[in-house]
Amino acid sequence: MSLPVVEYLKLPEGEEPYLEGHKCSECGSIFLGERKVCSNCFARDSMKSIKLKNTGKLYSYSIVFRSFPGIEVPYISAIVDLDGGGTVKGNLIDCEPDPDKINFDMPVEVIFDDALGRKDKDGNSYISYFFKPIR
Amino acid sequence: MSDVYVLGVDMIKFGRFPDRTVPDLGAEAALLALDDAGLNIGNMEAFYCGNLGQANAMVGQRILQEIGQTGIPVVNCSNACATGATAFREAWTSIKAGLYDVVLAVGVEQMGTGLLGGAGGGSGIPKEGLLGSGTMPAVFAEAGMEHARQYGTTFEQFAKISVKNHHHSTMNPKARYQIETPLDEVMNAEMISYPNTKLMCSVNVDGAAAAVLVSEKKAKELGMQRAVRIKASVMTSDPYQERDLVMPDVNSCTRKAASEAYEMAGLDSTDVDLVELHDCFATAEMLHYENLGLCAEGEAGRLIDEGEVELGGRVPVNVSGGLLSKGHPLGATGIANIYEVCTHLRGEAGERQVENARIGLTHVIGLGSACGIHILEKV
Secondary structure: OOEEOOOOEEOOOOOOOEEEEEEEOOOOOEEEOOOOEOOOOOOEOOEEEEEOOOEEEEEEEEEEOOOOOOOOOOEEEEEEEEOOOOEEEEEEOOOOOOHHHOOOOOEEEEEEEEEEEEEOOOOOEEEEEEEEEOO | OOOEEEEEEEEOOOEOOOOOOHHHHHHHHHHHHHHHHOOOHHHOOEEEEEOOOOOOOOHHHHHHHHHOOOOOOEEEEOEOEOHHHHHHHHHHHHHHOOOOOEEEEEEEEOOOOOOOEOOOOOOOOOOOOOOOOOEHHHHHHHHHHHHHHHHOOOHHHHHHHHHHHHHHHOOOOOOOOOOOOOHHHHHHOOEEEEOEEHHHEOOOOEEEEEEEEEEHHHHHHHOOOOOEEEEEEEEEEOOOOOOOOOOOOOHHHHHHHHHHHHHHHOOOHHHOOEEEOOOOEHHHHHHHHHHOOOOOOOOHHHHHHOOOOOOOOOOOEOOOOHHHHOOOOHHHHHHHHHHHHHHHHOOOOHHHOOOOOOEEEEEEEEOOOEEEEEEEEEO
16 A cells, blocks of 8 residues: 655545645645644634645646756756645656746646555555646 | 955866765865965864764764864854855854854755655655655746746746856856756756756756855955855744745745845945856746846846846856856855855956956745845955
8 A cells, every 4th residue: 555755645545636725714825744733823723724726727837957966957946726726746757858838837636546656665655646748 | 333344255167076085175265265265174163064864973073183173163063055144154153253263164964866855754665756746946936936936937937047047057067067058958858846957957967166264354464365245144934924835835935035135244245246046947047036126026037038147247157167067065155156256256256257246145945934035246
């Protein structure tokens, strides 16, 4: 069985994977990961778990040609504003690593797949999320 | 409250010194600054030391073991790339508070090689190249592309910043490099993280810089001829922004610090004759033209296109060569830029002198984030 690559990726049994946000019921700010206090409005115990949407728009990006040793390049590091709120960073796949082919605000979907074959020291495999252009 | 003055300030020539130690480099800068002030370590009442790489290893005390163990309080501080500015500001604060009249601040760093940045952290598997990139060139590329998104800023405009700073460094003997670097060379260099090529990334170097800060009373006693007045000293952290968690924000903390610094100094951005800002990447410098109010929103590209930020232009930026060519020894950077501005205000910058410089501004960003701004005035 695969594990989620980050704590905010949820793999409920028998259901589709999703990204989880924590939304402040006082000011509406959305965070990734659990927290007790809202860092925007300082409200305590106001966080509610929400399912983030699986669609969004490309906010910003970089095309990475040199990374840490052993990391395959090039790849597109993308920042995506999800529809309905929440901003997530990840790899933009199925898109040429060419600035002429990448447009700000292009619609993308969040897909879930094996984490590029990466395994931890115990041999566990992982599920990650990726962004894919909606054409 | 007393005004605070820089009485002595200096830096070592930045470079690679694998056979030396962090305390040794810091000690050299400290002695240079003491000599510049015409004082010795025995005159210092406190010492604030900035270093990142050995943040838990009492670098300040080890410097005193090399130059004089007088028993004064030593505070070691670490605040990412704002470390040097933090040490300087702590020294300023202690004089403002009336605790001391003569204080030493040192920033020092020995750097490794390769890309800086986080690999995603946490347990499990490496996240780099899986959940985007945490390397610094990519993080600052994404920040630059936000500007491109808003204003259509081009790769060529970002690259021109690197051409300018490399040109400036040809006139700075203390910079790591003195090499003219034309636009085609910058744009055709190895692409690291679009739009930052290798020549648009700051240079990893070893370095140290130091300053002696004094109260007004002490400055008058010792002679004001080469003293520089600190008109403003401001630090901020990053206020909440909705994309914070995935996009470290260098803009809002700089804007907050700049507005507080101009207010403290009783000045505005049009009064500033030169700026040393945090050009850790070419993309970063572009953002800070607007963040520091050097031009209107969306005008940063025009500023570099029209040469307003070059030596001889309306408001020269990074005439030292900047982090892109002078080099970026993390903990030293925030005092080295104060050295540069003071050198101009004293009229001692030689070939790269900004004519009639009276007011200068220094800016650093430590990602995560910490922003330090100082406004300095010729006496």
